[in-house]
Amino acid sequence: MSDEYWMRHALTLAENAWRQGEVPVGAVVVRAGQILGEGWNQPITLHDPSAHAEMQALRVAGATTDNYRLPGATLYVTLEPCLMCVGTMLHARVERVVFGAYDPKTGAAGSAFDLLQDPRHYHKVAAVQGGVLQAECAALLQAFFRERRAAASAAKQGVQQAPPPRQGSTGR
Numbered sequence: 001m002s003d004e005y006w007m008r009h010a011l012t013l014a015e016n017a018w019r020q021g022e023v024p025v026g027a028v029v030v031r032a033g034q035i036l037g038e039g040w041n042q043p044i045t046l047h048d049p050s051a052h053a054e055m056q057a058l059r060v061a062g063a064t065t066d067n068y069r070l071p072g073a074t075l076y077v078t079l080e081p082c083l084m085c086v087g088t089m090l091h092a093r094v095e096r097v098v099f100g101a102y103d104p105k106t107g108a109a110g111s112a113f114d115l116l117q118d119p120r121h122y123h124k125v126a127a128v129q130g131g132v133l134q135a136e137c138a139a140l141l142q143a144f145f146r147e148r149r150a151a152a153s154a155a156k157q158g159v160q161q162a163p164p165p166r167q168g169s170t171g172r
Ligand SMILES: [Zn+2]
Pocket: 052, 054, 081, 082, 083, 084, 085, 086
């Protein structure tokens, strides 16, 4: 299975986040062609600041394998990971990290910080690949924020939401 294949899978997970009103990021942990864990961003839903997609996927992968270390695993995520997620990937000894869109503001895999492959870490992630399906991953995020801005400005201008269907109507 190619990197694009798994990134496409991560994108479908990111759509779950959008449906929950969360910033659409998805992640999947794969080893030897098998999914060990997957997840999507849901800090608002779970009241958990650590509930990023990568953290969710790593937690499931640890539970699936009965091991908090995941040697030989590749983590795919649709957005460049943040400081917290990079730290957790290092603790988990993930072998490879593949991400989609770059995050110039907070990305910790080379954009804002270059922590994933910092030589001071005891464990090093063997390989990092950014920009896989970059256009699709970035477009999903942009569409989400566009929709959110439109909703915010509609609310500000007092634009009324479509009324709910009347009780007893056929809906047609
Ligand atoms: Zn994160």
